[in-house]
Amino acid sequence: MAADIVFDALRTALGPTAAAYALLAIGLNIHFGFTGLLNFGQAGFMLVGAYGVAITVSTFGGPLWLGVLVGMLAAVVLALILGVPTLRLRADYLAITTIAAAEILRLLVRSTAAEPITGGVFGLRQFGGDFFALNPLPDGRTYFGALAASPNRAWVMLVGWSLVALMTLLVWALIRSPWGRVIRSIREDEDAARSLGKNVFSYKMQSLVLGGVIGSLGGALFALSLQTVQPDTFLPQVTFFAFAILILGGTASTGGPIVGAIIFWFLIGSLQSGLRRFSDADMLPEFFGAQAVGAVTLTFVGVLLMALMIFRPQGILGDKKELQLDVS
């Protein structure tokens, strides 16, 4: 049984969901890790990416590429709407605005009024056709050995992790450039950056847009992998998980989101697989029904974060020396 749990966990850790969350965390890393922006509404960017694809393809019968583009453009618009009024103000204004906006978006797409377009509480499905039609992997066999991925799942994994690699490369290139230097200086002290002639507002806006668009790609990937979108996937806890991944991997380290996503989902995967298998074998107490899994997962993430803060506050790839400097 232990081996089964490990394989289940690996399947989760390398699966499409982990890749999607890695993208969310890469976006948050740009916002929070490098620029110091507190975006607590990454779930909102994910939502527009997912619904961009779903609505364009499923509701309006448009092509997949257009759907992805719509999702990205919606993320740009969302970033502008969030950023214009708040980025000149203190950091907490952005935090409050983003968390509220993400929730408003979720309630909006699940509302009855929006049902003809968004499918309301039922969401949308059948928009992955184009995507899976592109799958070059032959049918009728499984992929990635013990991970036993179906051709479709293998295809999403390939595309997802390639996207993660590409975005990581993009962030790496940007952060080591003079652009990234300005971004990091804003995280350290935006008045200092201003006194040196940098247009802080413009850079914060660029950061918010970039991280949001990467988050929306995570949403599109997520939707395609499940081949369905539902509003209640985009609860605030999605952002909470993405932050947990970022902190676990190491805030402000370029590879942190990848490492964080894999380890995070490995742990979640083993937890959920363990619970399920123990429950199937009737080895859990009665009250520990299937509904408890969500609560246990959340509790576990909380404990994980606490342990991290105590034993390795810089995360796995983070720089301890950097963390110890006083940033006043």
Place this chain on the structure above:
Amino acid sequence: MSPKPSTDPLAGVAAEPGVPKPDPMLTISDVRRSFGGITAVDVDHLEIPRGLITGLIGPNGAGKTTLFNLLTGFDTPDRGKWTFAGEDLAGVPAHLVARKGMGRTFQLTKALSRMTVMENMQLAATGQSGERFLTALVAPLWRGKEQEITERADELLVRFKLDHMRDEFAGTLSGGQRKLLEMARALMVEPALVMLDEPMAGVNPALTQSLLDHVKGLRDNEGRTVVFVEHDMDVVFDISDWVVCLAQGEVIAEGRPSEIGSNRAVIDAYLGATHSEDPAHRKKRHERRAS
């Protein structure tokens, strides 16, 4: 740019508040800023002479920092205008003020802690096209400029004796070294006017002299205009060409150092304020004299 002329460029300028000067770099008119009930700055008229060092003095809370913040676009006045090198700068945002050549440092130093000393310097350079998003992705487009910037930064770091800290995080510097870094960094922007807010405060006496030499160097070797805030009167009288005294937001006196020392209004303004005459301060002054 010419070195400091031997003849007094302010010859014939009377030592009275608001007096016009032959070649002002900065002209401030009727600038007022209040916080709730208190008026922090209320300057009728003040001209800062070009190419010279102006010492800005005044007891704590006189409004010196607020005046700096207003002039550099970090704060907005209730009313007022000022021109810098002939250009109206009221309402211009801080980053544009900096680009127009008005550099500043902060009373509470703002070292960018989790960036290296070199990165602090490089950041301040102007004209790096790699700071634009798309250009940033194509390294060959900005490498050349980066090298140029790095060389200039290295020269400045040597001058400010920070070269041995080049690759350390700025957060590891001592308070005095941070002041030096902030000044060196401000110079990377090539400002025509440098405003230094208490550059000597909290600096180890061993470093004060070299800081003073740097400030003089800005005027003598580079032809820059300097305005600096300092509490130590010996320092102020030593390096200033002109001294302006602020009290409760108003310019209560200005003149040559020799004239300010004996000015009645200045003495009165400082009488209540023990700050400049506390024993610790005297001791520090004494030590520097001895060295």
